[in-house]
Amino acid sequence: MIESAKVAVVGVGNNTSALVQGINFYRHTGSLVGIHRSELAGLGVGDIDVVAAFAISEAKVGRDLHEAIFLPPNNFPRLDADLLPSGVTVQRGLVDATEIERVAHALKGAEVLLYSAPSGRPETARAYAEAALLAGVAFVNTTSDAVAREASLLERFEAAGLPLLGDDLASQFGTSVVHHALLRLLEERGLTLVSSYQVNLGGTEDFRNLVENPNTKKQSKLNAVGSDKVQMAPLGYLPHLGSQKIAHLNVEAQGWGGTAVSLDVRLRVHDPSGAAGVNIDLIRMAAAALRAGRGGYLSEAAALLKSPPGTAI
Amino acid sequence: MIESAKVAVVGVGNNTSALVQGINFYRHTGSLVGIHRSELAGLGVGDIDVVAAFAISEAKVGRDLHEAIFLPPNNFPRLDADLLPSGVTVQRGLVDATEIERVAHALKGAEVLLYSAPSGRPETARAYAEAALLAGVAFVNTTSDAVAREASLLERFEAAGLPLLGDDLASQFGTSVVHHALLRLLEERGLTLVSSYQVNLGGTEDFRNLVENPNTKKQSKLNAVGSDKVQMAPLGYLPHLGSQKIAHLNVEAQGWGGTAVSLDVRLRVHDPSGAAGVNIDLIRMAAAALRAGRGGYLSEAAALLKSPPGTAI
């Protein structure tokens, strides 16, 4: 029987809650619902041990991880499985580069460091990457901050035989995935796109941050969809949605003879689930590669990342 | 410059209206909207000449084809392009096998016979196929009646060097196409399907026939979607919809940790456009193969047909 992958996480938000609860759910129920790859490099979805966690929220530091994931502003729901104390106490995250050594020390025993903090603090992201290098641990960057796209950093991970995966994870299932599939379908069938729009509504802290800084994400979403006929309505932060996202998509097209074709879609999904469903694969890929002595970027992760090495920063 | 394909049509219903009007639209506007293949074997979408047409409606027989396509119960809309008289007078269709020779004689000058009458009269379909054989003309069967699936008939077309395409065309874009794409997407992303339903509403004569004989089509649609978790609501004939079809699709699934994912889709499309967009390719394939001396079934048509040779009758 294969040994579980040992993971440390940075950030104890909704995505970490979904990941940690999900691992526990699959381990204890034996269920395989909603899983993309039930086994990856010999590792099942329950074969992950979280061995360390870092956060900067005063309320979360010092708490058991299995308590901390339910503290506000987290609002991912409690999954339907018993959750015993994890035995992992949330540690204070690093604030500047002087703390790299402390973090590296705390990574002892970990094989992978999953960086799952909010986007927008590239120095912090890279400081954690330095700590991973120092500790001999693989690094997975799920944020849009440039880490794997930093050529010099990537080279150093490669040289050290340490996997470095990033940047910015592509959700398992979300608005972009559905919108893109519909537009691709139109094209495959020979229809002509006339116009399309996308409205995204959500209730997480992440969503609130995006609403306050909409431009970056909007651009990134447009890229993901890949057509200039697609218009993005401003994101709507609706707290009562909790960790649910609701999207309204419309596609207007023309078929044979110019006749009208319309598609209206309403999608409801839990954003943090979409992240966890991909993180579980990135972690397993990184752990397996580390064990096999493969350092640097891993091509098998390409479909799971929005901005892999080589794309614009 | 390539010579236009010469086509005779059986049935002057909505699908023929969409085909004939569309050919005229593309020829005169130069537009390419809504076209799957702008060129196929050197033939553009406007490079089709309709040289004969057969119908059994008293009102349509004896009228110019470009008038007959607008007679009730046809309700496909008038496309936005001038439509001069076609010069083709609708002829009386055959009622029994004694008239095969008359029809064969009337096919002089045609390269392809497109059989586009209502489904449900297999003897009639095969009588027209006999006429095509007699006249040395390729045959395309768009109905669900077994013609290309009749092994002995297929062998005779093959032996005669005449293409035989069928049976039952797959629409360019319709409910099954969208539903199937969504279910495939779910599977690709690793989500677990919980339940799904499909409601189809339409206002054509074809739709009325299906409502009165729902079982065949319902089964065929289930096959097209390919999952036993998909439930089909009874078809609804709503005359005010005219040649539009409206479909309501729902997909309930589970993502990571069993969290809920919902998709609700409303699709609006003109059914006859979906047929014409595929017929235009079947005609061009058949004409090109005839000219090249290739008889029998054509593998390149596989994606355009629901029940090709070898599938159950």
Next chain:
Amino acid sequence: MIESAKVAVVGVGNNTSALVQGINFYRHTGSLVGIHRSELAGLGVGDIDVVAAFAISEAKVGRDLHEAIFLPPNNFPRLDADLLPSGVTVQRGLVDATEIERVAHALKGAEVLLYSAPSGRPETARAYAEAALLAGVAFVNTTSDAVAREASLLERFEAAGLPLLGDDLASQFGTSVVHHALLRLLEERGLTLVSSYQVNLGGTEDFRNLVENPNTKKQSKLNAVGSDKVQMAPLGYLPHLGSQKIAHLNVEAQGWGGTAVSLDVRLRVHDPSGAAGVNIDLIRMAAAALRAGRGGYLSEAAALLKSPPGTAI
């Protein structure tokens, strides 16, 4: 403090499950969510005691009412409140008029008999009404079978000082309610209705019966909506919906200058809740009137009934 109303129920299906569970829910939680009238004639929604229950299902007869309501084909969900044994054992319902006396005897202690069996057995309905007369108990007919519309029966209840309410309850909130409100709104604002359709999907046994006998209900629904421009799609029985009903409504209209106005609505609701929310009022009206010595039909129930005395049978 007012004494609770004593009720006997005929039929232990979903509607009775919703009623019985709901009374328990409101009594124990003190909640007032989803209630039309928190108090009616001094009676709260928890001030109802079910004192007898009749069913014909072998599986249900002889079981405690609080167990029987969860037996198949019932599929109304378990509400979020503890449910102790009721102490009421489900009795065998009457099959023919020879059993009227037995039932009347079993009604001892009841003030109201709520007839909540499936529609379509008018003789049975009237036999229970006879039992109520014999026992001196008010009668509420929630089915579309003619009871209160039988003039001679109504006169006898009136003469006996016993309330008789019916026929056919109007749901608290369902497709007709929403559709009617939208059409009324259009009219109030001066828009011109062009077309409208309604699709109803459900998963209860009642729904299955309607699908198999669609004509009556369809006509009744059309009456409820009150416009000949409204088209009803056939009902769809989708077992996975359980006691949920899903309706798709479309309204196409014209505003100023003939410009288009479209409304598309998706409604999701539990049918048995809509019934229980009205039954709770009919029971309280009947009990209060009985106590006040008012017999016959009660005008205050008019808005809760689809076919009151005087309407066509």
Next chain:
Amino acid sequence: MIESAKVAVVGVGNNTSALVQGINFYRHTGSLVGIHRSELAGLGVGDIDVVAAFAISEAKVGRDLHEAIFLPPNNFPRLDADLLPSGVTVQRGLVDATEIERVAHALKGAEVLLYSAPSGRPETARAYAEAALLAGVAFVNTTSDAVAREASLLERFEAAGLPLLGDDLASQFGTSVVHHALLRLLEERGLTLVSSYQVNLGGTEDFRNLVENPNTKKQSKLNAVGSDKVQMAPLGYLPHLGSQKIAHLNVEAQGWGGTAVSLDVRLRVHDPSGAAGVNIDLIRMAAAALRAGRGGYLSEAAALLKSPPGTAI
């Protein structure tokens, strides 16, 4: 036969296009589709003569009104009726109070001045009101700028026997109307509102202005809906929608026993039609009152205005 009402308009945007085209449409087609009141005080919807028009766009000034209404950024569609030249040349609108006399002079022959410029310039609105006073013409303010709510101004109109109607017109049919009706329906039926949201998407210049200055309108819409459980997503300016507005409404509620009730609505409507459908009534009310010698505010206009005299400025 009654004499037509003589109207002057300020602002030659979409709302004026809809009004002017609509009057012509009803006059020439005799149609009554989409009209709230076919006759009001003896005046039909076609019994309006536009006798003067003011704009500040260089492109519109000097053009015939029936040309100017189609100039960008106007994008209200061309209605289906011939539109001859109006004979009314668009005049330069006033920029400051020094031009009041010029405008008053140009109002000779008008009975009503309809102020239909963009909201947000209260001084301009009041300067036109002064011109109306000077010219002895009734004034209708369709913007949210305070005019009728200015007590001293209202008194002067009253003293002069001139009607003054305002402020801010309530659309004939729009998102607020539908949302309010649904919430009222829930309440009438005794359901408990859990949450609700509203997304508005539009493509007019007015919409673009609102998107850039969202706060005022958002607040005003919340007031119109009247519940703190209703959340408004940010307005989305999607140019391809033209003068159409699309709204997505969601209502989550609880029925009997706390069971879930969901309503999802998609509304599509032309905003300028909703304005014209109300302006036609305000004009007729004002003209009729002027002829009858009734000055000041008219209570019969209350339902057509969002901020009548006495409400907060």
